[in-house]
Amino acid sequence: MHVVIMGCGRxxxxxxxxxxxxxxxxxxxxxxxxxxxxxxxxxxxxxxEGMGFDRDTLRRAGVTQAGALAAVSSGDNSNILTARxxxxxxxxxxxxxxxxxxxxxxxxxxxGIPTVASVAWTTDQVLRRLLPLGASEQxxxxxxxxxxxxxHLNPQWVGRRVGELAETAGARIALLSRFGQGLLPxxxxxxxxxxxxxxxxxxxxxxxxxxxxxxxxxxxxxDAPSREDGR
Numbered sequence: 081m082h083v084v085i086m087g088c089g090r091x092x093x094x095x096x097x098x099x100x101x102x103x104x105x106x107x108x109x110x111x112x113x114x115x116x117x118x119x120x121x122x123x124x125x126x127x128x129e130g131m132g133f134d135r136d137t138l139r140r141a142g143v144t145q146a147g148a149l150a151a152v153s154s155g156d157n158s159n160i161l162t163a164r165x166x167x168x169x170x171x172x173x174x175x176x177x178x179x180x181x182x183x184x185x186x187x188x189x190x191x192g193i194p195t196v197a198s199v200a201w202t203t204d205q206v207l208r209r210l211l212p213l214g215a216s217e218q219x220x221x222x223x224x225x226x227x228x229x230x231x232h233l234n235p236q237w238v239g240r241r242v243g244e245l246a247e248t249a250g251a252r253i254a255l256l257s258r259f260g261q262g263l264l265p266x267x268x269x270x271x272x273x274x275x276x277x278x279x280x281x282x283x284x285x286x287x288x289x290x291x292x293x294x295x296x297x298x299x300x301x302x303d304a305p306s307r308e309d310g311r
Contacts, residue, residue: 082146084109084172086132086162087153091178093118095150100125107141110153132162135169148174156180163193220283227283228254230276236296238275243267249292251281 081104085092088110096106096119106125109132110116116127130137132151143149149166151159156179163177177193219228237245242253242265256263257276263269271277281289 081105081148082107082142084138084141084143084146084149084166086110086149086151086159087178088112088115088118088127089152089154090118092150092152095152096123096125105142107146109137109141131158133158133165135165138162138165138170143170143172146170146172148172150176150178152178160193167193218278225283226280227286228278228280229286229289231279231290231293233271233275233277233293234296235273236298237271237293238273240271240297241267242269242271244297245271245277245293246279248297249279249281249289250285251279251289251292254278254280 083099083104084107085096085099086109088096088108092108092110093115096108099106100123107128108116108119108125109128109130111129111131113127113129116123119125119127126141128137128141130140132138132153143166146166149163149172151162151166153159153162159177159179163175166172167175175193218230220226231249231251233245242256246253246267253265255278256265256269256271257278258272258274277293279289279293
């Protein structure tokens with residue numbers, strides 16, 4: 081997958097190097113060409129000088145072929161504007177914006193732009209939103225027997241009831257995060273696009289539960305060609 085990263089600070093450089101190591105193609109945008117030194121002299125990806133929210137700059141970075149974009153510069157406004165242009169103008173499927181002000185983060189989540197506030201920022205968290213696969217453990221009970229995890233859903237689950245999802249995966253859906261707000265679902269709650277889903281299940285069942293969520297309601301693979309975006 082091609083990934084565009086706006087901002088070549090410590091986080092941006094770490095993301096770029098990590099993604100290259102996972103065999104993704106990467107283009108890094110920064111208005112300061114000296115920032116690219118953080119990538120090292122042997123960085124095989126593309127570097128693009130310019131402003132991340134500029135459409136021509138994004139095109140030079142290959143945004144029209146990108147499956148994901150991370151806006152991780154030092155400015156909230158630049159990050160959210162870049163993320164919105166990528167999502168709304170170029171149709172990039174997975175976007176995430178670094179936001180320093182947690183109050184703004186909630187607003188932008190309601191616009192459908194996943195954000196991570198600076199106080200909670202880690203490279204792993206942004207990778208989770210760019211490459212949302214498997215189950216990411218958030219909590220484990222003192223006995224170690226049960227796990228609460230954020231789980232990736234096949235898009236085919238959108239529009240289905242939580243009860244059907246829980247029965248198929250063999251897990252309890254404990255929480256949905258929708259537009260930045262927590263929601264305690266019941267069996268008839270409908271899964272919506274961009275919902276973050278948190279499930280509770282036995283610790284030893286993590287791999288099986290993650291696989292069940294990644295399949296569609298009829299057992300369809302997440303990468304099946306019937307998906308509209310073809311990725």
